[in-house]
Amino acid sequence: MKFKSALRALLGSFREQAISRATDNFFIGTLFIQPVLFTLLSVGIYRYGGKPDLSLYAVIGAGMIGIWNNNLWTSGSIVQDERRGGTLELLVAAPTSLEIVLLGKSLSNAVASILALAITFATGLLAYRLPLDIEQPLAFAGAVLLTLVAMTMLGLLLGSLFVLARAAGQLATVLNYPIFILSGLTFPLTVLPLWIRPLSYSLVSTWGNLALARAAGAVAQSSLWVTYLALAGLSVLYFILGHYLYRLIERIVRERGGLEQW
Amino acid sequence: MAAIQTIALSRVYHSKTGVIRQQKKDIRALEEVNLEVAQGELFGLLGPNGAGKTTLTKILSTILLPSSGDARVLGLDIVSQARAIRPRIGIVFGGERGLYWRLSARDTLLYFADLYHVSPEVAARRIPELLELVGLSGRHEERVENFSRGMKQRLHVARGLINDPEILFLDEPTIGLDPVAAREIRRIMKDLNQQGKTIFLTSHYMYEVDELCDRVAVLNKGEIILVDTPGALKSLVSDLEVVEIEVIGAQQDAIERLRAHEKVVSLQIEPRDLAQALLIQAPGGAALVGDFLTILSGARIQRILTRQPTLEDAYVRLVGPEAMHT
Amino acid sequence: MVITRLWRTFLTGARASLVMESVDFSLPRLFGTKLPRFILQPLFFVILAYVAGGPELARFALIGNAMGNAAIHSLVNLGASIEIEKWAGTFPLLMAVPANWLPLMIGRAAAGYLESLISVFVTFAVLTPFMAGADLPFDRLLLAMPVMMLTTASLAGMGWLLGSLTLPTRVGLLASNMVAYAMFVVCGLNFPLDAMPPFLQAIGRALPLTHGLMAIREVIDGASYLQVAPLVGLEIAIGLVYAAVAWLVFRKRLNDTRRTGNMELV
Numbered sequence: 001m002k003f004k005s006a007l008r009a010l011l012g013s014f015r016e017q018a019i020s021r022a023t024d025n026f027f028i029g030t031l032f033i034q035p036v037l038f039t040l041l042s043v044g045i046y047r048y049g050g051k052p053d054l055s056l057y058a059v060i061g062a063g064m065i066g067i068w069n070n071n072l073w074t075s076g077s078i079v080q081d082e083r084r085g086g087t088l089e090l091l092v093a094a095p096t097s098l099e100i101v102l103l104g105k106s107l108s109n110a111v112a113s114i115l116a117l118a119i120t121f122a123t124g125l126l127a128y129r130l131p132l133d134i135e136q137p138l139a140f141a142g143a144v145l146l147t148l149v150a151m152t153m154l155g156l157l158l159g160s161l162f163v164l165a166r167a168a169g170q171l172a173t174v175l176n177y178p179i180f181i182l183s184g185l186t187f188p189l190t191v192l193p194l195w196i197r198p199l200s201y202s203l204v205s206t207w208g209n210l211a212l213a214r215a216a217g218a219v220a221q222s223s224l225w226v227t228y229l230a231l232a233g234l235s236v237l238y239f240i241l242g243h244y245l246y247r248l249i250e251r252i253v254r255e256r257g258g259l260e261q262w
Numbered sequence: 263m264a265a266i267q268t269i270a271l272s273r274v275y276h277s278k279t280g281v282i283r284q285q286k287k288d289i290r291a292l293e294e295v296n297l298e299v300a301q302g303e304l305f306g307l308l309g310p311n312g313a314g315k316t317t318l319t320k321i322l323s324t325i326l327l328p329s330s331g332d333a334r335v336l337g338l339d340i341v342s343q344a345r346a347i348r349p350r351i352g353i354v355f356g357g358e359r360g361l362y363w364r365l366s367a368r369d370t371l372l373y374f375a376d377l378y379h380v381s382p383e384v385a386a387r388r389i390p391e392l393l394e395l396v397g398l399s400g401r402h403e404e405r406v407e408n409f410s411r412g413m414k415q416r417l418h419v420a421r422g423l424i425n426d427p428e429i430l431f432l433d434e435p436t437i438g439l440d441p442v443a444a445r446e447i448r449r450i451m452k453d454l455n456q457q458g459k460t461i462f463l464t465s466h467y468m469y470e471v472d473e474l475c476d477r478v479a480v481l482n483k484g485e486i487i488l489v490d491t492p493g494a495l496k497s498l499v500s501d502l503e504v505v506e507i508e509v510i511g512a513q514q515d516a517i518e519r520l521r522a523h524e525k526v527v528s529l530q531i532e533p534r535d536l537a538q539a540l541l542i543q544a545p546g547g548a549a550l551v552g553d554f555l556t557i558l559s560g561a562r563i564q565r566i567l568t569r570q571p572t573l574e575d576a577y578v579r580l581v582g583p584e585a586m587h588t
Numbered sequence: 589m590v591i592t593r594l595w596r597t598f599l600t601g602a603r604a605s606l607v608m609e610s611v612d613f614s615l616p617r618l619f620g621t622k623l624p625r626f627i628l629q630p631l632f633f634v635i636l637a638y639v640a641g642g643p644e645l646a647r648f649a650l651i652g653n654a655m656g657n658a659a660i661h662s663l664v665n666l667g668a669s670i671e672i673e674k675w676a677g678t679f680p681l682l683m684a685v686p687a688n689w690l691p692l693m694i695g696r697a698a699a700g701y702l703e704s705l706i707s708v709f710v711t712f713a714v715l716t717p718f719m720a721g722a723d724l725p726f727d728r729l730l731l732a733m734p735v736m737m738l739t740t741a742s743l744a745g746m747g748w749l750l751g752s753l754t755l756p757t758r759v760g761l762l763a764s765n766m767v768a769y770a771m772f773v774v775c776g777l778n779f780p781l782d783a784m785p786p787f788l789q790a791i792g793r794a795l796p797l798t799h800g801l802m803a804i805r806e807v808i809d810g811a812s813y814l815q816v817a818p819l820v821g822l823e824i825a826i827g828l829v830y831a832a833v834a835w836l837v838f839r840k841r842l843n844d845t846r847r848t849g850n851m852e853l854v
Contacts, residue, residue: 025758025759025761025762026762028762029762029765029766033766033769034766034769037766037769037770037772037773040773041633041772041773041778042636044773044778044779044783044784045633045636045637045640045641045645045649045778045779046640047783048640048641048645048779048780048783049637049639049640049641049642049645049779050640050641051639051640051641054639054640170620170621171620171621173621173625174620174621174624174625174628176628177625177628177629177631177632178624178628180632181628181631181632181635186636187635187636187639187640188639191635191638191639273849275848275849276848317849320680320849323684324683324684325680325683325684325846326846326849327846327847345686348684348685348686349686351684353681353684355677355680355681357677358677359677359678360677360678360680360681361677361678362604362608362678364607364608364611365604365607365608369604369607372600372603373600373603373604374681374685376596376597376599376600376687377597377600377682377685377686377687377692378685378686378687379593379686379687382596421681
């Protein structure tokens with residue numbers, strides 16, 4: 001019984017987030033326009049430089065950039081939105097866990113963000129006549145799914161983090177490009193010095209990108225199962241951290257009646 | 263020459279609602295407004311929220327164009343001669359917005375002094391005077407974002423005076439202010455008027471226009487209902503007494519019977535915690551208390567008092583009780 | 589008399605804009621967000637270019653993306669500045685002032701202009717040493733600076749146009765961001781114009797930045813001012829055209845606002 005109502009709450013918040021997101025300017029920009037531009041730029045650079053074979057990798061990387069930007073923007077504010085709407089305290093007090101609501105929102109955002117990948121592929125096809133040759137379609141779908149899960153957990157983590165530490169939110173916008181660089185989005189990781197690779201391998205965007213690229217056949221190295229494992233592992237890690245931060249918020253709200261003084 | 267004059271001034275706002283299927287909606291904010299304000303007058307525009315006060319103020323201060331009709335400020339047409347009017351008027355809007363948060367009070371006044379073509383020499387002398395006038399002298403280096411609501415409002419007033427205008431338009435200047443701050447603003451308005459400035463004030467506070475204004479125009483749903491002195495407005499209801507009955511558990515049909523009583527001119531209901539306050543206007547109201555109590559028998563009476571009507575009661579008569587609760 | 593008035597209005601706008609922007613340039617903000625952003629975005633594209641075409645393309649991209657910074661700041665600052673007025677509630681008040689809006693808006697662009705120039709400078713200063721054999725001698729960069737300043741000014745015209753066009757809407761900030769990034773694609777920042785299909789080339793040539801950037805590249809490579817004069821001339825002309833159109837659109841918008849009453853950000 002409890003599972004059913006929790007599921008309903010999850011789907012409800014999934015839907016609510018989708019509706020409120022639809023008119024958000026920056027959502028539209030980061031989902032529809034930026035991925036197109038990044039694809040045009042990166043594939044264009046490769047073709048001009050004489051490395052057209054890296055185009056598929058670039059398309060996937062641009063898609064990952066879109067997924068990341070999108071999730072950062074939309075899920076980063078899921079807790080903040082509740083707080084601003086005055087519903088945070090109500091949800092903490094309600095029988096259904098606020099966490100379920102947040103996960104529903106985060107999932108909704110993650111699902112929508114995957115669209116960025118479709119858009120970059122479409123751009124590659126339409127602008128550069130790139131063949132959509134995905135080597136292992138099933139594995140690709142698996143990679144998409146795992147990325148989805150990881151992004152959902154990350155969303156929960158970021159949403160809680162940004163409301164607890166406002167500086168974190170401001171820092172996040174600065175960290176965008178470093179994360180793209182470290183994750184090897186649109187260019188191969190091999191160009192980065194060895195000592196920085198451990199940092200790269202700690203990022204979910206790196207593994208999502210590698211998983212998708214490996215499944216599509218755009219890269220030869222990295223075993224697919226390693227990427228799957230990494231994504232799953234990071235998902236668990238993000239969930240643990242996110243859950244902990246969520247509990248912190250819940251406690252603060254219960255103790256102080258709200259997050260106002262925070 | 264009148265300071266302000268409007269002839270059949272009207273304003274319609276066009277808006278579109280809906281995202282997919284757009285429907286056009288017309289909001290008639292002002293309907294054939296006729297007003298005349300003499301020079302040196304302290305004129306009040308009284309009306310509930312949404313009556314059109316801000317719209318009228320914006321039109322008279324050349325910010326907004328009317329849809330039809332004419333208006334003249336200082337003898338100049340507001341549509342074709344706006345440029346000539348602007349240097350001679352000042353505008354004060356109420357509220358938190360309308361200021362640059364990152365500028366200091368002094369920077370704000372300097373900025374607007376330049377925008378109003380006040381020469382640097384005059385500005386150098388006037389700015390400290392204005393800061394002194396509104397009581398911001400010690401805080402002028404602080405950024406506006408750190409100001410309290412009352413301080414922001416005072417800065418608005420100082421800014422409105424930066425060009426030493428002949429007419430000062432104030433749109434709900436004391437809204438949201440605590441009583442002390444509000445009283446300060448009112449005192450400033452009185453002083454400015456005594457210096458010879460024409461003041462055009464909008465408000466939905468009855469006591470405010472009662473205290474300050476030479477004449478009051480009552481605006482409701484875009485139409486001028488009445489223009490007269492506060493005293494004349496009060497005399498509208500002077501024949502009436504107001505009987506206030508605080509009651510718990512009054513039945514709806516009892517209230518309707520009260521309302522239908524042949525002597526009762528108006529009945530207004532105000533919620534007061536758990537009880538309802540019935541404000542009944544009737545000539546010779548005190549003598550009717552017995553009748554009223556009979557009608558209300560069964561309900562618990564907490565308090566009865568009779569009093570003389572105030573400007574508020576007159577206002578209620580004019581705009582209707584439903585306007586009081588918008 | 590009129591000239592001094594216009595000049596003073598310009599100074600007023602400039603002063604106000606600098607004061608308001610100075611908050612953003614406090615040390616923590618500067619080193620925390622502004623400087624990193626100036627450097628990290630070009631770095632991404634430089635690395636990408638390096639992988640695609642070696643040091644030569646990386647150098648090409650560095651120059652392009654340094655100016656790309658200027659593009660972003662010029663467009664976004666002006667594009668959003670009107671929206672900021674509506675947001676702050678000062679728009680109705682500004683509608684009533686006697687002062688001329690043209691010098692005021694030019695003055696208000698001052699802080700954004702300075703920020704653009706700083707961003708270009710920082711990009712070169714930080715990234716050039718990292719690129720071994722980049723062949724970007726300091727004296728040539730210095731010589732290219734006036735062209736950079738002119739190009740940045742020409743970009744401001746486009747920024748103003750975007751701000752004016754989006755004035756009655758709420759998409760000002762978004763539009764300026766998107767147009768800025770679109771310019772990354774068509775203005776020859778990361779690859780030369782002739783790598784694109786003809787119709788995109790035509791679009792690029794109709795925008796500011798394109799010709800100025802070409803001139804900057806040539807000056808850095810050793811050309812004299814005389815040799816790049818046609819390109820610079822084109823850039824200035826395009827900038828002026830955009831600014832003129834911006835002024836016309838802006839005036840129309842102001843008049844429309846007075847008519848429709850749409851001056852608050854609902």
